Amino acid sequence: MEREEMRKLQGERLSAMVRRVWNTVPFYRRRLEELGIQPGDIRSIDDLSKLPFTTKQDLRDNYPFGLFTVPQEGIVRLHASSGTTGKPTVVGYTKQDIAMWSEVVARSLTMAGITASDIIQVAYGYGLFTGGLGLHYGAEAVGASVIPISGGNTKKQLQLMVDFGSTALACTPSYAAFLGEAIMEEKIAPGDIRLKAGIFGAEPWTEGMRSEVERLLGLKAFDIYGLSEVIGPGVSMECSCQSGMHIFEDHFIPEIVNPDTGEVLPYGELGELVFTPATKEAMPLIRYRTRDLTRLHAERCECGRTLVRMDKCVGRSDDMLIIRGVNVFPSQVESVLLEMSETRPHYLLTVDREHNLDTLEVQVEVEEAFFSDEVRELEGLRKKIQSAIASMLGLTAAVRLVEPGTIERSMGKARRVIDNRKS
Amino acid sequence: MIIRQLSVFLENRTGRLTELTGVLAEHDINISAFSIADSTDYGILRMIVGKPEIAERVLRERGFAVKVTDVICLIIPDKPGSLHHALEILSENGVPVDYMYAFASAEGRATVVIRTDEAQAAIRVLSQHRLELVRAGDIYQL
Numbered sequence: 001m002e003r004e005e006m007r008k009l010q011g012e013r014l015s016a017m018v019r020r021v022w023n024t025v026p027f028y029r030r031r032l033e034e035l036g037i038q039p040g041d042i043r044s045i046d047d048l049s050k051l052p053f054t055t056k057q058d059l060r061d062n063y064p065f066g067l068f069t070v071p072q073e074g075i076v077r078l079h080a081s082s083g084t085t086g087k088p089t090v091v092g093y094t095k096q097d098i099a100m101w102s103e104v105v106a107r108s109l110t111m112a113g114i115t116a117s118d119i120i121q122v123a124y125g126y127g128l129f130t131g132g133l134g135l136h137y138g139a140e141a142v143g144a145s146v147i148p149i150s151g152g153n154t155k156k157q158l159q160l161m162v163d164f165g166s167t168a169l170a171c172t173p174s175y176a177a178f179l180g181e182a183i184m185e186e187k188i189a190p191g192d193i194r195l196k197a198g199i200f201g202a203e204p205w206t207e208g209m210r211s212e213v214e215r216l217l218g219l220k221a222f223d224i225y226g227l228s229e230v231i232g233p234g235v236s237m238e239c240s241c242q243s244g245m246h247i248f249e250d251h252f253i254p255e256i257v258n259p260d261t262g263e264v265l266p267y268g269e270l271g272e273l274v275f276t277p278a279t280k281e282a283m284p285l286i287r288y289r290t291r292d293l294t295r296l297h298a299e300r301c302e303c304g305r306t307l308v309r310m311d312k313c314v315g316r317s318d319d320m321l322i323i324r325g326v327n328v329f330p331s332q333v334e335s336v337l338l339e340m341s342e343t344r345p346h347y348l349l350t351v352d353r354e355h356n357l358d359t360l361e362v363q364v365e366v367e368e369a370f371f372s373d374e375v376r377e378l379e380g381l382r383k384k385i386q387s388a389i390a391s392m393l394g395l396t397a398a399v400r401l402v403e404p405g406t407i408e409r410s411m412g413k414a415r416r417v418i419d420n421r422k423s
Numbered sequence: 424m425i426i427r428q429l430s431v432f433l434e435n436r437t438g439r440l441t442e443l444t445g446v447l448a449e450h451d452i453n454i455s456a457f458s459i460a461d462s463t464d465y466g467i468l469r470m471i472v473g474k475p476e477i478a479e480r481v482l483r484e485r486g487f488a489v490k491v492t493d494v495i496c497l498i499i500p501d502k503p504g505s506l507h508h509a510l511e512i513l514s515e516n517g518v519p520v521d522y523m524y525a526f527a528s529a530e531g532r533a534t535v536v537i538r539t540d541e542a543q544a545a546i547r548v549l550s551q552h553r554l555e556l557v558r559a560g561d562i563y564q565l
C-alpha cells in the first residue's frame with residue numbers, strides 16, 4: 001500500500017474512532033471538551049497531533065473498566081499487566097478485537113516464514129500476560145500446529161521440541177538463551193533440533209544476544225514487538241531483512257514525539273513511541289505514550305513492504321537509570337558484554353548510594369569457555385569489561401566476576417537491575 | 424608424564440570452598456595437592472585429584488566453573504637447593520613457568536606441580552638431567 005493510501009485509511013479509521021470514544025467513554029469526552037475538540041474536527045490523519053495523549057496513569061485512573069467502549073456483554077477477554085507500582089493495567093477485547101489481534105500475529109508469523117506446515121512451540125507465559133495467548137491465536141490463524149506449553153519446565157520443553165519436531169519457537173529472548181544452554185548441557189544432538197524460526201519479544205535484547213540465540217538454537221531469530229495496552233504482541237514485526245520492525249499501521253498508528261514536550265518528531269529522529277490503536281473496539285486509545293524510545297523509518301523495505309519500520313527500542317524511559325546524572329540503560333551493558341563474546345549475557349546491575357554518591361556495580365558471570373586458571377588473565381578480562389562499560393556509559397562501574405549460575409535466571413522477564421537507592 | 428589439574432573458579436563467599444570439598448568427599452575423590460590463587464573477590468583453586476574425569480563432571484553438575492589444565496609434577500629431595508636446581512634447568516632451556524606449587528610428601532621428598540605452556544620441552548630437559556617426574560597413573564594416588 002502506498003503512503004498516501006495508508007494515510008487516507010488511517011484518517012478514516014481515526015475519525016471514526018474519535019467519534020466512537022466521544023459517544024462511549026466519558027473520560028475521553030471530557031478530555032476532548034476541555035481542549036475544545038469536537039469529533040467533526042478530526043477528519044484526516046493530519047489532525048492526529050491535535051488530540052491529547054493517553055498515559056499509563058490514565059489507564060490506572062480508570063481502573064479497571066473505565067476506558068471500555070462497550071458494555072461487559074461485548075467483552076470476551078481480559079488481560080492485565082502486573083503493576084510494579086500500584087494497580088495493574090487492564091485491557092479488554094471484543095470478539096472482533098481477538099480476530100484483529102490474531103490477524104496481526106498471523107501476519108507477523110508469515111513474515112518469519114511460518115506456514116501451516118510448521119509446528120510452533122509457544123513458550124511465552126499463558127495467562128494474564130498477552131504473550132502466550134496472543135501468539136497462540138495468531139499461530140492457529142496461520143494454520144500451524146501449536147504446542148501451548150507456556151513458560152518454564154525446561155525438561156519438557158526440550159523433550160517436546162525433539163519428539164514433536166518443533167520448527168518454530170516463540171518466547172522471550174532470555175528464555176530462548178536459557179533453552180539453548182539447556183540443549184548444550186543435555187548434549188542433545190543438533191540434528192535432533194528442527195527449529196528454523198524464533199519469534200522473540202516482550203523484553204529488550206541486543207544484536208549480540210540475537211547471534212548468541214541463533215547460534216545456540218540453530219534458527220533465525222525474529223523480533224516481535226507489542227504491548228498489552230495497544231493489543232499485545234503483533235504491533236510490529238521484523239521481516240527477513242532484519243532491518244527494523246514493520247508496524248501494522250493500518251491498525252496501530254505510530255508517531256514519535258519528544259518525550260519532554262510532546263512535539264511530533266520527523267521520521268528518523270529518536271523519541272518516544274506513541275500509538276493510536278484506531279481499530280480496536282473494546283479499548284481504543286488516543287495517542288498512547290509507550291515510554292519506549294526508538295526511531296521510525298518510512299522508506300520502502302528491501303522486502304518490498306511499505307509499512308513504516310521501527311528500530312529496536314533504545315530503552316524504556318521507565319528502565320532508564322540515572323546514575324550520577326548519566327542516563328544508563330541495562331541494554332547498553334548487555335551489548336558491551338556480548339561484543340566481548342567471552343562472557344555470557346548473564347549480568348546484574350546494582351545501583352547504590354554511598355556518601356551521597358551513586359555507585360554502580362556490574363556482576364558478570366564467568367563463562368567456562370573463557371575461564372582461565374590464571375588470576376592475571378581473569379583480572380585482564382575484568383578490566384577490559386570495566387573500560388568497555390566506562391566508554392559506553394561515560395561512567396565508571398565496579399565489575400565483579402561471579403560464578404556461573406549465580407545470577408538469578410527467570411523464565412519470564414529477566415531481572416537485570418537492583419536499585420537500592422529506592423529502598 | 425602430563426598430569427591433569429583441575430582449576431575451579433570460586434567466589435570469595437563463606438562456605439563455597441567447603442561445598443566443593445564436600446562434593447569431592449561425597450564421590451570419594453581424594454585431593455592429592457592443591458593451591459589457591461586469589462584476588463579480592465574470587466579465587467582460583469587448583470588441584471590434583473584422584474579420578475579427575477569424575478571430579479570434573481560432578482563439580483560441573485554442581486554448577487562450578489571447572490577448567491582442566493595440563494601440568495607436570497616433579498619429585499625432588501626435600502632439602503635446600505633442590506628446587507633451585509630444577510628451576511635453573513628449566514630457565515636455562517628457555518621453558519617458561521606460569522606458576523607452581525609444592526607439597527612435601529613422605530620419605531624426605533617434595534612434589535612440585537609446574538604449569539608451563541611447554542610441558543613437552545619441560546619433560547624432556549628435566550628427564551635429561553635425571554630429575555624424577557611423576558607418571559599420571561601414580562600421582563592420583565599420592
Ligand SMILES: [Zn+2]
Nearest residue numbers: 239241301303
Ligand atoms: Zn521488510
